Amino acid sequence: MAAVKETIDQVKGIDLDKYKYGFVTNIGSEKAPKGLNTDIVRYISAKKDEPEWMLEWRLDAYERWLTMEEPDWAKVNYPKIDFNDLYYYSEPKSDSDGPKSLDEVDPELLRTYEKLGIPIKEQAVLAGVQGARVAVDLVFDSVSVVTTFKAELAKAGVIFCPMSEAVREHPELIRKYLGSVVPKSDNFYAALNSAVFSDGSFVYIPPGVRCPMELSTYFRINEPNTGQFERTLIIADKGSFVSYLEGCTAPMRDENQLHAAVVELITHEDAEIKYSTVQNWYPGDSEGKGGIFNFVTKRGDCRGDNSKISWTQVETGSAITWKYPSCILRGDNSRGEFYSIAISNGRQQIDSGTKMIHLGKNTSSRIISKGISAGKSSNTYRGLVSAHRKATGARNFTQCDSLLIGDQCSAHTVPYIEANTPSAQFEHEATTSKISDDQLFYCTSRGLGEEEAVALIVNGFCKEVLQKLPMEFAVEAQSLVGISLEGSVG
């Protein structure tokens, strides 16, 4: 496995702090005034040149949000967020006319993504060694700056564009699907997002089409004191397939930054969506200063029979993570999967897991969660598996493994199970282990450095999940595992 070598190379490449994506892009920005009120909602809607119905939808969400309380059941502690002390909209100055083709994008922005190692030049990607092609949507603060391979995707009938564009160009799809999986008032952060969401990606795969390439979105928060509220909507029509990946980074800043996204997935009959995330928002420094507050609602609806949604996540960043990618298994024989690696180090706090809601007949779900805690972090798996009265033959398998590094971190597993049909078969297995001194000594006595040894052991621990990532990203994720745990031993 080249992972360890790459990990080490990358670790060596890091200058002062561990987070290598912590640089700031110096580019002018245009922001909405600070704070949140109906004027801000109107400002965002106007910026995006939205139709009246979209504004109404946002205003309705805002009204609902005002009546809601911040949830406090998760095992995370953070200072109260002053929602009026934030910017809700920021766009890089040169980009006020919305996304363009690659050659028109501000070179400073492109350099940012190059520095992040993201393949954006279509020719460069085409010339890639493995011939792997990935279409990318780049979201910088509140704006999508460029989407690649659009023309080629259009030939296959695939729509892949920024959300703001979809609202203007494909209103029939947006009106039909937006909020149909995560309703506006689903929860506090989802309501907030519904009111002020800025950009994100929209994907529609027509019936019978297998999307000809990986789709991916890279989110970058650059501006200080600015929240990012992206919205992603993916629809896989009958018999179609798409694999989608999102990646996220942010500069190192001393203050916390809010990120509250909503992702909705819909699969019709016989369709499949594979959604992968490599989340590497700035986690804050080792003392817990700064970092992203990541409050995310992700949910997939297996609407059609025999459809399938699979979530794979590698969560290494953010100061606070509050995130439960879920599946509603509505169609008969539909299947939901959740594969997760959640790594916490320093003072990071993760409360993450999934919900598998079995509604249709003979539905099945599988949950594999690998939590790794190091430093003084806290790592909680929270999951719900439920079967409706009519969900005869529902099956679930859950495996939750926690690995502790050091003795100042903690891991918790909170599984809820609700089976309302006697025919449901739910299995749950959980383990907690530590990287032992014996294992470390064994590896180091063979010549591996201590951090190489930890990276190797941890990669072994979460191999099952790493294997679920698209090939092109598996290597990146493996190295990330090593980097995130730098400084966790010795």
Add this chain to the structure above:
Amino acid sequence: MSSDFLNIENLVVEVAGKPIINGLNLTMAPGEVHAIMGPNGSGKSTLSYALAGRNGYEVTGGSVTFLGRDLTQMSPDERAAAGVFLAFQYPIEIPGVATMTFLKEAINAQRRARGLDDLPTPQFMRLVREKAKALKVSDDMLKRPLNVGFSGGEKKRNEILQMALLEPRLGVLDETDSGLDIDALKVVAEGVNSLRAADRSFLVITHYQRLLDHIVPDFVHVMAGGRIVRSGDKSLALELEREGYAEFETGMGQSAA
């Protein structure tokens, strides 16, 4: 007598605040095989861990010089890169990490420490296959997670395979023969013998003369109470086999007091 290969002088090693090695002296020249025998609890494994640099095995007195360097100041991985290899008495399991992967990481880590490039994968594969075949380590074992579910004998063969691939200057074998059936013992001994070279030495810890029939030592030492209490040639092992350690019991009593 001193050597610029390995020189252990008056070594004291404490574990959990308790001295286990009590002023041990041992000198090895390149190309030699030394056997260490001695009763249970006499400190043989402790000596091997101290040489490999295990945490918690604190050198509180004396010195260990290996190829002109002060071994006690080096981390385990530095010692490995300098050519020290320990075949564990109880090899450790690492779930999820394929044996093949581990071997590759280990080889390349040491190569990098010596300023060499990583071994190209095809070359590495050829090398592993060749060495594995000689030690009767199956392809299936190479694919399985390191030591997980390996039988006692498989674990020991895997240790020798690692040694064969890493080509250390000093191989410390801690009871590599225990748990081996007669055939496996021969395979392992042949593996070790094929590694014997003018610039490579072995410290072979064992309870049984049987192993020394195959790996013929230049010197045999008896360890008791944390020090070497007697040294001789290979005939000493035969004598011990006949007469046991009774002669050294008092010695042990004294040093433990």
